[in-house]
Amino acid sequence: MDYDVKGNLRRVLDDLPKEVRLVAIGKYHPNEYIEAAYEEGQRIFGESHEQELRLKHETLPHDIEWHFIGHLQTNKVKYVAPYISMIEAVDSFKLLREIDRQAAKYDRVIRVLLELHIAEEETKYGLTLDACRQLLEDGEWLELKHVQICGLMMMASFVDDEEQIRAEMMTARHFFDEVKAKYFADDDAFCERSWGMSHDYRIAIECGSTMVRIGTTIFGPRIY
Numbered sequence: 001m002d003y004d005v006k007g008n009l010r011r012v013l014d015d016l017p018k019e020v021r022l023v024a025i026g027k028y029h030p031n032e033y034i035e036a037a038y039e040e041g042q043r044i045f046g047e048s049h050e051q052e053l054r055l056k057h058e059t060l061p062h063d064i065e066w067h068f069i070g071h072l073q074t075n076k077v078k079y080v081a082p083y084i085s086m087i088e089a090v091d092s093f094k095l096l097r098e099i100d101r102q103a104a105k106y107d108r109v110i111r112v113l114l115e116l117h118i119a120e121e122e123t124k125y126g127l128t129l130d131a132c133r134q135l136l137e138d139g140e141w142l143e144l145k146h147v148q149i150c151g152l153m154m155m156a157s158f159v160d161d162e163e164q165i166r167a168e169m170m171t172a173r174h175f176f177d178e179v180k181a182k183y184f185a186d187d188d189a190f191c192e193r194s195w196g197m198s199h200d201y202r203i204a205i206e207c208g209s210t211m212v213r214i215g216t217t218i219f220g221p222r223i224y
């Protein structure tokens, strides 16, 4: 391994206020990279592909909390349901209902975040603010006993313009406050704001992030 994973991890952790948690994103990196971060004390890891996650879950220590951070197809939910700690990118009621259905089979409650689409890029997944309001207003989610909506997740546009990134993250921040007040005022579990990646996590912290998802800065460039 020609990458100083442990040193990089320590530097990132030194940057984070203690109330902000790190989800280390090891996608496309081999187990030894994740093991190095694990030895340094990191326990929350994120992956975005179901098959890769399955292999890693089977071969890496079992006290790792796995977050699914990518677009999860409904037909893949059954594979992650037995063990996933959090599904971060829920962008439809259909997916939410399927997570509930699979979690019920294992007598689990799976924690999820609703993914917002705020960035300008068209390829990104996620709910528009109006679609998210609609999903919550419909109220069907209240009947799902095996999912717990713990907050919101978003990716800002991949641009150099810090002001644009900041504006998008503040939109997410204000939207969090809106839905928290309207639907989750009495629900302490609804508390997570997952924004910030390698290139923009410092801005994210200023914009109220509680959870940053960082890959490249810790593990180096990915080989696709």
Ligand SMILES: *Cc1c(COP(=O)(O)O)cnc(C)c1O
Pocket (backbone or CB within 6 Å): 025, 027, 048, 069, 070, 155, 197, 198, 199, 213, 214, 215, 216, 217
């Ligand atoms: C890959 C990925 C990250 C991490 O990106 P880096 O730029 O490597 O830090 C964060 N969030 C999501 C959803 C990702 O797919």
